[in-house]
Amino acid sequence: xxxxxxxxxxxxxxxxxxxxxxxxxxxxxxxxxxxxxxxxxxxxxxxxxxxxxxxxxxxxxxxxxxxxxxxxxxxxxxxxxxxxxxxxxxxxxxxxxxxxxxxxxxxxxxxxxxxxxxxxxxxxxxxxxxxxxxxxxxxxxxxxxxxxxxxxxxxxxxxxxxxxxxxxxxxx
Amino acid sequence: xxxxxxxxxxxxxxxxxxxxxxxxxxxxxxxxxxxxxxxxxxxxxxxxxxxxxxxxxxxxxxxxxxxxxxxxxxxxxxxxxxxxxxxxxxxxxxxxxxxxxxx
Amino acid sequence: xxxxxxxxxxxxxxxxxxxxxxxxxxxxxxxxxxxxxxxxxxxxxxxxxxxxxxxxxxxxxxxxxxxxxxxxxxxxxxxxxxxxxxxxxxxxxxxxxxxxxxxxxxxxxxxxxxxxxxxxxxxxxxxxxxxxxxxxxxxxxxxxxxxxxxxxxxxxxxxxxxxxxxxxxxxxxxxxxxxxxxxxxxxxxxxxxxxxxxxxxxxxxxxxxxxxxxxxxxxxxxxxxxxxxxxxxxxxxxxxxxxxxxxxxxxxxxxxxxxxxxxxxxxxxxxxxxxxxxxxxxxxxxxxxxxxxxxxxxxxxxxxxxxxxxxxxxxxxxxxxxxxxxxxxxxxxxxxxxxxxxxxxxxxxxxxxxxxxxxxxxxxxxxxxxxxxxxxxxxxxxxxxxxxxxxxxxxxxxxxxxxxxxxxxxxxxxxxxxxxxxxxxxxxxxxxxxxxxxxxxxxxxxxxxxxxxxxxxxxxxxxxxxxxxxxxxxxxxxxxxxxxxxxxxxxxxxxxxxxxxxxxxxxxxxxxxxxxxxx
Numbered sequence: 001x002x003x004x005x006x007x008x009x010x011x012x013x014x015x016x017x018x019x020x021x022x023x024x025x026x027x028x029x030x031x032x033x034x035x036x037x038x039x040x041x042x043x044x045x046x047x048x049x050x051x052x053x054x055x056x057x058x059x060x061x062x063x064x065x066x067x068x069x070x071x072x073x074x075x076x077x078x079x080x081x082x083x084x085x086x087x088x089x090x091x092x093x094x095x096x097x098x099x100x101x102x103x104x105x106x107x108x109x110x111x112x113x114x115x116x117x118x119x120x121x122x123x124x125x126x127x128x129x130x131x132x133x134x135x136x137x138x139x140x141x142x143x144x145x146x147x148x149x150x151x152x153x154x155x156x157x158x159x160x161x162x163x164x165x166x167x168x169x170x171x172x
Numbered sequence: 173x174x175x176x177x178x179x180x181x182x183x184x185x186x187x188x189x190x191x192x193x194x195x196x197x198x199x200x201x202x203x204x205x206x207x208x209x210x211x212x213x214x215x216x217x218x219x220x221x222x223x224x225x226x227x228x229x230x231x232x233x234x235x236x237x238x239x240x241x242x243x244x245x246x247x248x249x250x251x252x253x254x255x256x257x258x259x260x261x262x263x264x265x266x267x268x269x270x271x272x273x274x275x
Numbered sequence: 276x277x278x279x280x281x282x283x284x285x286x287x288x289x290x291x292x293x294x295x296x297x298x299x300x301x302x303x304x305x306x307x308x309x310x311x312x313x314x315x316x317x318x319x320x321x322x323x324x325x326x327x328x329x330x331x332x333x334x335x336x337x338x339x340x341x342x343x344x345x346x347x348x349x350x351x352x353x354x355x356x357x358x359x360x361x362x363x364x365x366x367x368x369x370x371x372x373x374x375x376x377x378x379x380x381x382x383x384x385x386x387x388x389x390x391x392x393x394x395x396x397x398x399x400x401x402x403x404x405x406x407x408x409x410x411x412x413x414x415x416x417x418x419x420x421x422x423x424x425x426x427x428x429x430x431x432x433x434x435x436x437x438x439x440x441x442x443x444x445x446x447x448x449x450x451x452x453x454x455x456x457x458x459x460x461x462x463x464x465x466x467x468x469x470x471x472x473x474x475x476x477x478x479x480x481x482x483x484x485x486x487x488x489x490x491x492x493x494x495x496x497x498x499x500x501x502x503x504x505x506x507x508x509x510x511x512x513x514x515x516x517x518x519x520x521x522x523x524x525x526x527x528x529x530x531x532x533x534x535x536x537x538x539x540x541x542x543x544x545x546x547x548x549x550x551x552x553x554x555x556x557x558x559x560x561x562x563x564x565x566x567x568x569x570x571x572x573x574x575x576x577x578x579x580x581x582x583x584x585x586x587x588x589x590x591x592x593x594x595x596x597x598x599x600x601x602x603x604x605x606x607x608x609x610x611x612x613x614x615x616x617x618x619x620x621x622x623x624x625x626x627x628x629x630x631x632x633x634x635x636x637x638x639x640x641x642x643x644x645x646x647x648x649x650x651x652x653x654x655x656x657x658x659x660x661x662x663x664x665x666x667x668x669x670x671x672x673x674x675x676x677x678x679x680x681x682x683x684x685x686x687x688x689x690x691x692x693x694x695x696x697x698x699x700x701x702x703x704x705x706x707x708x709x710x711x712x713x714x715x716x717x718x719x720x721x722x723x724x725x726x727x728x729x730x731x732x733x734x735x736x737x738x739x740x741x742x743x744x745x746x747x748x749x750x751x752x753x754x755x756x757x758x759x760x761x762x763x764x765x766x767x768x769x770x771x772x773x774x775x776x777x778x779x780x781x782x783x784x785x786x787x788x789x790x791x792x793x794x
Contacts (some may be wrong), residue, residue: 164249
């Protein structure tokens, strides 16, 4: 019962803030809405027994990526745009309906899952009190054995991003 | 117990909102944020799926999330650098006004 | 939609999965990695004037990796997986490694004369190209959605950066921005598709995925179909298939020309490697569904690419649309795979994709290399700038004509054979209409390719333009063009060695599929 309440509150918050990112006329507000969204999703990670993801979400996403966004938004200070009062509504209606179509497709597939016999819940291995899911120790071990290759590759990814950002961001 | 499908539906809706945002917004920074929304929706799905398998401890979904987050971080660094260098040249980051290359 | 319960393939997580053998199997990748890191470090310490010498280091690294790949190929690839199924060393990965390394070498040859003239940082360019090649090699050799994802993102991020490198050219930043935004949008879609595939089958390992689909009867499952569709869309962006090609013309036009040349061969081939691995190794049970989608996309891609290319006045933009059209031809071979169950026919289809990708690297690189030469001398990439090339640079004009004839698909060039194999595979496997559309499209493409040949030989160069011709260093480009022309000619006249390699390269996919289906 408590779980459901928390899920509904966090989920509703995530949905509202996601809509906020899309609708807010000012990019700064969009960024703040994104922050709210990230935090509510972090709550969901906790409920899914993914404590490490919860921490990573807060530290990497909210702490690093979003701060970078806010820096750039305030640096560039873009003019506001109010999409609700835009002239080219027809074009927008077309694109929105594309997004909605996509959404219907997804929700349809999911509702099918809902109504189709067994409703899977979190697996027993996850919810048992002595489960090691989500702990840094076991996950770290898996990351350095089973997932070693992509893990090492991500270090190259970050190196490339670093070089690229330096070269592209440099003044002439 | 909350069915896993709840998380999947939530993630599907979030993904669609992000997608609609990419399609209707013109400010490149906000478009970028909408892509981040989509990536986050994917992460929720990944963890929810991973937690529904009754196959003992398996960290595949979790590891995938870490890689998605890392990729998103690298993209943020590169993308924001591109946006800054773009804005130095054209004083605008409105996707509609960027049309030097159109015939 | 059946959530999996206990039928899942177990992959051991307990024991460390790393040994000396693994290092031996990823030797080509390690060589490229060491070379790339060396370039990054040396670039910091070398004085600005001697940085172009890093090109020799890059070529040495690629050649060493090529030797390693070839010797692994020659002495028999172990067909074994390393890093808990993430990395597969088989003939397929070796074949694609050869394609990527060759495109790496060729791009190093064409880069310096263009970049030095325009103040593009050359050391970083070489380094990021090398990291990009490394990402592609991982994609070609990965047996797991996760490794494919990280590898393809490494390649893509390198491409975004390289596109924006010409900081004196406003078009560069703009092309890079458009490419970036559409690219990360595609990435989000791709990874959502991978998520659904993972969620439905319980694994990211391609072989485990196909086993799980079979055991749990998931072939018609809506969730898995959604995953497949989203992944095709995501990879469609990477290979620039219509209607996911919107970034291509702008990114190619804005990018420094060597980078455009690189993007049109390397990352595209990597996208195809990933598509082949995922669709054929991971989702063979869904072949009936994806083959129709690929066939329709192939028709759209070929037709739009060729028709729009006719209207272009800039050769750079024309080559962008032409590269879209060639994506379509390659997709014909992929679609042909699914319509047959005979291993020989399947091998025909996959090997036609491989051989076309290889030939395409040479002929497209050749056309771009000469475009770079003309841009260096004339300043612009327009069709007019090719006026009278036949008189003021007869050798270059001859090579250009040769590459363009190959792109059109006229014998005795390699391009003809590539198209021949692809279309023959389509006809053999019941896609005759697709082959007809392809041939018609080749006829359309002759218009704009031959127009450039006409311009080179029959339009005189105006005197004032001749006076303005700029000097350029030609050493590297000439070397590249000579290599390319010889390769195209050899592939056209003696295709057998390359074809045999492609046949070997196609085998692992078919072998794995058959082993999985238990026949």
